[in-house]
Amino acid sequence: MAQIIEQNTEIHVEKTSALSLSTASGRDVSSPEVSGDSPLPSLAGPDQTLAHLAGLADRARGYVEAASSANTRKAYASDWKHFSAWCRRSGLSPLPPHPHTVGLYITACASGAAERGVKPNSVSTIERRLSSLSWNYAQRGLTLDRKDRHIATVMAGIRNSHARPPVQKEAVMAEDIISMVETLDRGSLRGLRDRAMLLVGFAGGLRRSEIVGLDLKAEQTEDGRGWIEILNKGMLVTLRGKTGWREVEIGRGSSNSTCPIVAVETWIKFAKLAHGPLFRRVTGQGKAVGSERLNGKEVARLVKRTAMAAGVRGDLSEIERAFKFSGHSLRAGLASSADVDERYVQKQLGHASAEMTRRYQRRRDRFRVNLTKASGL
Structure with a gap:
């Protein structure tokens, strides 16, 4: 990605430099001149133009990275590497994009022939790989036609x-959340932090990346995804998503022991936080708070660990329970627990459609309506 920007910059610099030299009419263009008739300087020399565009290129690279999350970029890079390696082993070229080549590639992924000793990819993985290829080709100024029959028809057959x-x-x-937070040590910094993370994540219906992406106030870090504002009646969370900014209201709980606002205030107080990320690593054998922000995987591990310790879904085996819980369990839990109008849950979770919200309410609405009895049986 950075190479593409640098290449475009070099091409533009060459053209600009050539223009400067051709219009100089024999003058020395190594230093700018200011005409007495105009307040504007004359055309800059090639070295100054290069320095100017190099700064813009650095800024452009920063914007490119900000366009997607680090995990997304990592997945795109990994999928492109996987595709390129398969092409090399198959005697094909990944460039330029050829629908027939991509069709053979997704067939290999579905049949387990893309890599030796690796299981066939799931449909969702293959669809992600296709999206990654489209993105990578776009960064190179190329287009992959996913509607081409060599891709679309093969993909339809894979889905079926x-x-x-x-x-x-x-x-x-x-x-479950109440039992999970009770497994944490209230007398330690790590316990206070984890308690606040669980309660805020559940009450706000937040994604794990949104939980760890919170800052204490607005515009305090470059990698932050939002910030908090503690008010009398609760906490207002402002989040930056794919489609823009949204606000999430987290009200105060019925008791201090389960109130997410009290948990956050307690964590901030004892961690002595004033600026930067809200949830950070605890260092020094649990006695100090670092400046480094937690990553989303920490939330998933926390949910899984506390759910296991609290005996949630004790009817299942240990192995089954280990695969049941993740950071997403918090969002699904709020949607299933809050017995309110569906539109409020949809707004809290930031869903664009009510249908998506209903997918999260799987436990709440299960067997709520019995059509068997309603039909007279």
Whole structure:
């Protein structure tokens, strides 16, 4: 990506430098001149133009990185590497994009022939790889036509042959969250932090990246995804998403022991936080708070660890329970626990459609309406 920007910059610099030299009419263009008739300087020399565009190129690289998350860029790079390696082993070229080549590639992924000793990819993984290829080609100024029959028809056949119901993580209900936070040590910094993370994540219906992306105030860090504002009646969370900014209201709880606002205030007080990320690493054998922001995987591990310790879904085996919980369990738990009008849940979760919200309410609405009895049986 950075190479593409640098290449474009070099081409533009060459053209600009040539223009400067051609219009100089024999004058020395190594230093700018200011005409007495105009306040504007004359055309800058090539060295100054290069320095100017190099600064813009650095800024452009920063904007490119800000356009997507680090995890997304990592996945795109990994998928492109996977595709390029398959092309090399198959005697094909990844460039320029050829629908026939891509069609053979996704067939290899679905059949397990893309890599030796690796299981066939799931449909969702293959669809992600296709999106990654489209993105990587676009960064090179090329276009992959996913509607071409060599891709679209093959992909339709893969879906019909290998599609499976999506694997959904278990929703943790309100009573589960209460049991989970009780497994944490209230007398340690790590326990106070984890307690606040669980309660805020559940009450706000936040994604794990949104939880760890919170700052204490607005515009305090470059990598922050939002900030908090503690008010009398609760906490207002401002988040930056793919479609823009949104606000999430987290009200105060019925008791201090389960109130997410009290948990956050307690964590901020004892961690002595005043600026920067809200949730950070605890260092020094649990006695100091660092400046480094937690990553989303820490939330997933926390949910899984506390759910196991609290005995949530104790009817399942240890192995089954280990795969049931993740950071997404918090969002699904709020949607399933809050017995309110659907539109309020949809707004809290930031869903564009009510249909998506209903997918999260899987435990709340299960067997709520019994059509068997309603039909007279």
